[in-house]
Amino acid sequence: MPEPVPTDGGRDLGHNPFGVLDSAALPAAAPAAPRAAPRPAPAARNRGRLEIRRETGGRGGKTVTVVDGFVGIGRAEQESLAKQIRGACGCGGTVKDGRIEIQGDQRETVARILGAAGFRPVLAGG
Numbered sequence: 001m002p003e004p005v006p007t008d009g010g011r012d013l014g015h016n017p018f019g020v021l022d023s024a025a026l027p028a029a030a031p032a033a034p035r036a037a038p039r040p041a042p043a044a045r046n047r048g049r050l051e052i053r054r055e056t057g058g059r060g061g062k063t064v065t066v067v068d069g070f071v072g073i074g075r076a077e078q079e080s081l082a083k084q085i086r087g088a089c090g091c092g093g094t095v096k097d098g099r100i101e102i103q104g105d106q107r108e109t110v111a112r113i114l115g116a117a118g119f120r121p122v123l124a125g126g
Contacts, residue, residue, distance in 0.1 A: 046119075053068070065106045067101075068099040
């Protein structure tokens with residue numbers, strides 16, 4: 001059987017291994033670099049007006065939220081926005097013919113996400 005470790009607070013527990021270092025032999029601390037002034041928040045970019053509308057026609061009675069009016073935005077960025085919207089809404093969607101289609105009536109959530117991305121969302125139609 002191994003010998004038990006003493007817990008009586010002997011010399012080993014109170015020993016400071018750094019106590020023998022001489023602080024005079026250590027280099028002085030470098031002066032702190034001046035802090036840069038905080039940057040102002042960037043102005044919100046206006047990336048264009050987007051229409052957000054609810055459609056049911058030609059979809060078997062199912063409601064779909066459609067975002068239309070993208071100008072100067074590639075398909076890859078549309079796919080990225082659609083993925084972000086789908087995740088926030090918890091539903092399916094796609095990019096079709098240059099517009100984003102999201103399942104269900106998700107106009108408020110879509111408008112909030114697009115507004116944060118720098119667009120000017122407008123709820124169109126009924």
